[in-house]
Amino acid sequence: MLEIKNLHVSLEEEDKQILKGVDLTVEAGKVHAIMGPNGSGKSTLSYVLSGRDGYVVTEGEATLNGEDLLEMEPEERAAAGVFLAFQYPVEIPGVGNMTFLRTAVNAQRKARGEEEMSAAEFLKVIREKAKDLKIDADMLKRPVNVGFSGGEKKRNEILQMAMLEPKMCILDETDSGLDVDAMKLVAEGVNALRDEGRGFLVITHYQRLLDHIKPDVVHIMANGRIVKTGGPELALEVEQNGYADILAEVA
Amino acid sequence: MANPAAKLDPLAARIAGLSTPDGAGWANEVRGDALSRLSAMGLPRKRDEYWKYSDPTTLNQPEAPRAGLFVTDEAMPFSDVDRLKIVFVDGVFDADASDDLSLEGVEVERLSDALARDIHWARDLFGVLETRGQTPVERPLAALNTAFATDGVVIRATGKAAKPISLIYLHKSETSDAILHHLVKVEEGASVTVLENGPAAARFSKCMEVEVADGGQFHHVRAQGRDHERRASTHMFARLGAGSVYKSFTLTVNGVLTRNEQVVEITGDNAVAHIAGAALGDAASGAFHHDDTVFVTHDAVDCESRQVFKKVLRNGAEGVFQGKIIVKPHAQKTDGYQLSQALLLDEDSSFQAKPELEIYADDVQCSHGSTTGAIDEEALFYLRSRGVSHGEATDLLVLAFLAEAIDEIEDETLREDILTRLQGWLDRHRG
Ligand SMILES: Nc1ncnc2c1ncn2[C@@H]1O[C@H](COP(=O)(O)OP(=O)(O)O)[C@@H](O)[C@H]1O
Numbered sequence: 015m016l017e018i019k020n021l022h023v024s025l026e027e028e029d030k031q032i033l034k035g036v037d038l039t040v041e042a043g044k045v046h047a048i049m050g051p052n053g054s055g056k057s058t059l060s061y062v063l064s065g066r067d068g069y070v071v072t073e074g075e076a077t078l079n080g081e082d083l084l085e086m087e088p089e090e091r092a093a094a095g096v097f098l099a100f101q102y103p104v105e106i107p108g109v110g111n112m113t114f115l116r117t118a119v120n121a122q123r124k125a126r127g128e129e130e131m132s133a134a135e136f137l138k139v140i141r142e143k144a145k146d147l148k149i150d151a152d153m154l155k156r157p158v159n160v161g162f163s164g165g166e167k168k169r170n171e172i173l174q175m176a177m178l179e180p181k182m183c184i185l186d187e188t189d190s191g192l193d194v195d196a197m198k199l200v201a202e203g204v205n206a207l208r209d210e211g212r213g214f215l216v217i218t219h220y221q222r223l224l225d226h227i228k229p230d231v232v233h234i235m236a237n238g239r240i241v242k243t244g245g246p247e248l249a250l251e252v253e254q255n256g257y258a259d260i261l262a263e264v265a
Numbered sequence: 266m267a268n269p270a271a272k273l274d275p276l277a278a279r280i281a282g283l284s285t286p287d288g289a290g291w292a293n294e295v296r297g298d299a300l301s302r303l304s305a306m307g308l309p310r311k312r313d314e315y316w317k318y319s320d321p322t323t324l325n326q327p328e329a330p331r332a333g334l335f336v337t338d339e340a341m342p343f344s345d346v347d348r349l350k351i352v353f354v355d356g357v358f359d360a361d362a363s364d365d366l367s368l369e370g371v372e373v374e375r376l377s378d379a380l381a382r383d384i385h386w387a388r389d390l391f392g393v394l395e396t397r398g399q400t401p402v403e404r405p406l407a408a409l410n411t412a413f414a415t416d417g418v419v420i421r422a423t424g425k426a427a428k429p430i431s432l433i434y435l436h437k438s439e440t441s442d443a444i445l446h447h448l449v450k451v452e453e454g455a456s457v458t459v460l461e462n463g464p465a466a467a468r469f470s471k472c473m474e475v476e477v478a479d480g481g482q483f484h485h486v487r488a489q490g491r492d493h494e495r496r497a498s499t500h501m502f503a504r505l506g507a508g509s510v511y512k513s514f515t516l517t518v519n520g521v522l523t524r525n526e527q528v529v530e531i532t533g534d535n536a537v538a539h540i541a542g543a544a545l546g547d548a549a550s551g552a553f554h555h556d557d558t559v560f561v562t563h564d565a566v567d568c569e570s571r572q573v574f575k576k577v578l579r580n581g582a583e584g585v586f587q588g589k590i591i592v593k594p595h596a597q598k599t600d601g602y603q604l605s606q607a608l609l610l611d612e613d614s615s616f617q618a619k620p621e622l623e624i625y626a627d628d629v630q631c632s633h634g635s636t637t638g639a640i641d642e643e644a645l646f647y648l649r650s651r652g653v654s655h656g657e658a659t660d661l662l663v664l665a666f667l668a669e670a671i672d673e674i675e676d677e678t679l680r681e682d683i684l685t686r687l688q689g690w691l692d693r694h695r696g
């Protein structure tokens with residue numbers, strides 16, 4: 015599904031290399047986790063995959079089901095099936111959460127040549143999914159993420175993911191700042207979407223989230239590279255010993 | 266005043282082609298006085314304090330610069346609103362195109378008919394508020410309007426006007442130079458909504474004097490557009506009695522030069538004045554310069570005023586806001602608010618603001634703010650990452666930016682109508 019080969023990325027504004035040859039393949043139906051110290055390039059990878067400005071790909075490639083992602087505009091990547099749950103969801107005053115989501119759902123459907131969702135159908139579906147995530151009607155009406163608590167913002171990301179039904183879900187530290195209950199809600203939201211045809215890339219610092227979202231593969235990222243790949247046990251090792259041992263071992 | 270003689274020649278040239286219409290004795294006097302005021306002031310000059318950001322040259326020159334006619338098959342603003350239509354073509358009343366002027370709750374007449382009568386309520390209003398509005402800042406183009414306006418309507422609301430009065434300004438001659446003067450008197454407890462739309466002329470001068478008596482309500486929604494080459498200088502002069510309400514909203518799209526002045530004087534306690542505007546210009550489809558110049562004077566206790574002006578500028582479009590809140594010494598408990606903001610969609614566009622407060626009372630709450638900003642790139646990326654196209658995402662952010670101004674339109678039908686215009690403009694002017 016998602017294939018990243020030898021990806022090198024620098025900042026546009028300054029001459030600084032962030033990703034130094036990332037190789038990663040996420041198969042459909044699988045959950046891959048990426049762990050790694052702060053500043054290792056995890057968020058950068060998620061941004062580059064979703065098409066944020068400010069980065070230059072100097073080498074390598076990234077494809078989704080064979081399609082070159084790096085050539086596409088952010089909205090084209092979204093229509094192709096890429097979804098990023100932001101580490102820091104953006105507040106947008108003046109744009110209603112519902113308006114935003116309906117515009118997004120229909121824009122993607124239109125881009126894929128599918129029929130748009132009617133207002134009534136949309137309302138029915140979103141109410142259902144919001145309920146599962148304990149998002150109340152008031153939150154749906156408010157401007158996007160404005161005045162939301164940290165946990166509410168993260169749940170709102172998962173709601174968007176549930177509505178958009180992407181093929182490749184990238185979650186960037188969706189667990190950070192969540193209490194145990196909120197984390198369970200988020201994990202349930204993610205697990206409900208687990209499907210044969212869908213891949214997940216879950217970026218996290220903690221084993222905790224991975225107790226709820228069982229990963230198939232765990233990668234350790236450090237200094238712009240995937241330095242170690244293993245099974246779920248790798249996450250446990252990080253939880254117990256930190257990154258020091260692993261980094262020393264691969265250095 | 267500094268040497269007015271030096272300014273006389275351009276003025277003489279400006280008014281040489283204009284003739285003073287004939288009316289009743291008092292009306293002729295008012296016009297004569299206006300001409301004297303104008304002669305004393307001279308035409309506005311670039312170096313005048315409130316003309317620093319807008320060039321009055323083309324408003325001053327003897328003939329209106331040619332403005333090509335703009336043809337569109339889009340329905341006119343307010344088409345779906347049940348209203349009393351009064352049509353002016355290049356500044357001349359068109360009786361055939363207009364509705365019958367009778368309407369429950371309100372008396373409507375043509376200006377020339379009112380000014381021909383020896384006894385008429387218009388005598389207490391015509392030129393009166395314009396004269397008051399000349400201090401503390403001179404507005405020569407308004408005096409010129411009073412002196413030479415040939416047409417217009419006078420409206421007196423005696424009860425609740427049964428429907429909005431819709432002034433429609435059609436532009437059919439490329440060289441028309443129109444001068445309209447309207448008078449609106451809202452009697453105690455009465456209410457009326459006045460709508461204005463249309464390009465009016467190649468060059469348009471419009472003055473509206475609005476007196477709102479105690480407990481009266483005046484609502485005004487205006488849609489200026491879509492002609493690109495038109496020029497306009499408009500003035501709204503208002504005086505508000507106790508417990509009265511004055512709410513004015515203007516949408517402007519396109520226009521090579523638009524100067525909208527509003528001068529509102531609050532003289533009765535507990536009155537409310539809200540003045541708002543949204544202006545959108547894309548200089549890629551013709552030069553765009555839009556200037557809102559607004560003065561609100563609080564001369565009574567416990568009154569509220571709001572100024573909310575937003576501009577969306579693209580491809581070298583220019584926006585200007587000059588706004589002042591004046592609070593007289595005894596105008597305690599004044600709640601004054603002023604906001605002017607520009608959203609620049611590129612680096613070629615510009616916004617100049619001159620926000621001012623002049624407060625002589627001590628127990629007041631006044632705030633003002635002015636910002637110039639670009640589209641929030643983080644927000645734009647967030648929206649696009651969910652599949653919303655660049656254009657549509659920009660529209661959402663532009664509409665969000667304009668919301669506070671648009672929300673000032675109380676009536677839902679009118680607000681929806683204005684939003685339709687806005688959306689149409691956005692669709693036609695994608696980045
Ligand atoms: N836009 C940017 N400007 C400057 N430095 C950046 C930018 N984006 C990322 N970086 C730098 O790149 C490195 C990796 O950051 P990031 O991808 O956020 O790491 P992680 O998510 O793993 O903590 C850090 O050193 C960070 O400071």
Ligand SMILES: [Mg+2]
Nearest residue numbers: 056057101187
């Ligand atoms: Mg990060």
